Amino acid sequence: MTIRLLEPRSSEILDPGPIVSDPGFDRDAIWRYYQSVRRTTEALCAPLEIEDYVVQSMADASPVKWHLAHTSWFFETFVLGLGKSGQAPVNSQYAYLFNSYYNAVGERIARDRRGLLSRPTVADVYGYRTAIDGKIEEFLDRADEVELARVRATLVLGLHHEQQHQELILTDLKHALAGNPLRPVYRKREKGAAQGGVSSQVGWASFPAALRSIGHEGDGFAFDNETPRHPEHVASFALADRLVTNQEFLAFMEDGGYRRPEFWLSDGWAARTRNGWGAPLYWELEGGRWRVFTLAGTQDLDPSEPVCHVSFYEADAFARWAGDRLATEAEWETAATADGQPPAGNFLESDRLHPAPGPNDGARSTFPRPAQLLGDVWEWTQSPYTPYPGFRPTAGALGEYNGKFMCNQIVLRGGSCATPRSHIRPTYRNFFPPEARWQFSGIRLARDV
Numbered sequence: 001m002t003i004r005l006l007e008p009r010s011s012e013i014l015d016p017g018p019i020v021s022d023p024g025f026d027r028d029a030i031w032r033y034y035q036s037v038r039r040t041t042e043a044l045c046a047p048l049e050i051e052d053y054v055v056q057s058m059a060d061a062s063p064v065k066w067h068l069a070h071t072s073w074f075f076e077t078f079v080l081g082l083g084k085s086g087q088a089p090v091n092s093q094y095a096y097l098f099n100s101y102y103n104a105v106g107e108r109i110a111r112d113r114r115g116l117l118s119r120p121t122v123a124d125v126y127g128y129r130t131a132i133d134g135k136i137e138e139f140l141d142r143a144d145e146v147e148l149a150r151v152r153a154t155l156v157l158g159l160h161h162e163q164q165h166q167e168l169i170l171t172d173l174k175h176a177l178a179g180n181p182l183r184p185v186y187r188k189r190e191k192g193a194a195q196g197g198v199s200s201q202v203g204w205a206s207f208p209a210a211l212r213s214i215g216h217e218g219d220g221f222a223f224d225n226e227t228p229r230h231p232e233h234v235a236s237f238a239l240a241d242r243l244v245t246n247q248e249f250l251a252f253m254e255d256g257g258y259r260r261p262e263f264w265l266s267d268g269w270a271a272r273t274r275n276g277w278g279a280p281l282y283w284e285l286e287g288g289r290w291r292v293f294t295l296a297g298t299q300d301l302d303p304s305e306p307v308c309h310v311s312f313y314e315a316d317a318f319a320r321w322a323g324d325r326l327a328t329e330a331e332w333e334t335a336a337t338a339d340g341q342p343p344a345g346n347f348l349e350s351d352r353l354h355p356a357p358g359p360n361d362g363a364r365s366t367f368p369r370p371a372q373l374l375g376d377v378w379e380w381t382q383s384p385y386t387p388y389p390g391f392r393p394t395a396g397a398l399g400e401y402n403g404k405f406m407c408n409q410i411v412l413r414g415g416s417c418a419t420p421r422s423h424i425r426p427t428y429r430n431f432f433p434p435e436a437r438w439q440f441s442g443i444r445l446a447r448d449v
Ligand SMILES: [Fe+2]
Pocket: 070, 100, 161, 165
């Protein structure tokens, strides 16, 4: 491999493309993939002022600066193996600051105190990123085939990990900006409002009862929690052919949805009461009309856009109010894999950073694939996040990546408008606690047939 200088930092979001979502053993392809992911992370920071990098709005959200450093620490620790005997880390203090939750790797600063890290500075953290980039390039240049084979899978994992943090940078930043009374604009939306036409009618895509194969298979990248592929009996069901819209959620609200306990799970009612919920996160009533905070600033609520920033509890209550239910993750995956099409939808690369109205009635096909399954908003399922039959976490410290969170969380599917296109798959299992609302999370209805 020829050593080349890294591309200069810019504000361009780079799509590494589906071909390199697993770049095999081609060093140049790995390096191009690595650079496109790393540069995209930095491009997301281009609109920021220096003060924006440090804010931590709640324990669940991390400062942008922490994300930038933590993703570098991941490569340093798990790919380069620095910090072990004889191999000096870039900075011996960084492991304590930027380890997220890996108990096997050592102690760390409490999660809710990441916002106290005014030092290292933003410039120091960019310097850290540059140092790690240089070491990765050096490694790719000198590693023999055996070494490359040993590390390649972890390097690819590190890139998917960084793509997860790209989305978290946006959701955490949105939460922080929304907490500022000035409601700062992250970036004006160049593309303009999408011309929606949704849609009074919901269509239903029906699927017969069958023994379905669920989970990842093949050579491409997947997280350990998507495996093993296994059979599941899925009873006949129907899935709504589009996402629930703001207009439909408003109808739930106007019908007293937040005040009527008959629609709510016990824990959900408690969460709604404890948090004073009366609308989705980021909705504000101004002079009798609903406005919504977005990364492009506060705007009038568009009734045709998918409802977003709702908890599992709100999604579940809405579904009960509508006389339907949320899908199981096996049902969702059955629909999403029905036609074998590659992922298409409103992802990070569309640069909208906000869910878009679905196609209008005439343009939607109800079979085999409902609209908006991928992108726009993560769809709450009714499935608890538990291991698939025969699941084995990755060996070593990286076994802590997914497996230890398989308790008290709910699976979401499909990716969002902040998810990189090359990061999502129909078998991808995201998970959040049922009370979480700061992700781009929304609702699709399902029903028995
Ligand atoms: Fe992480």
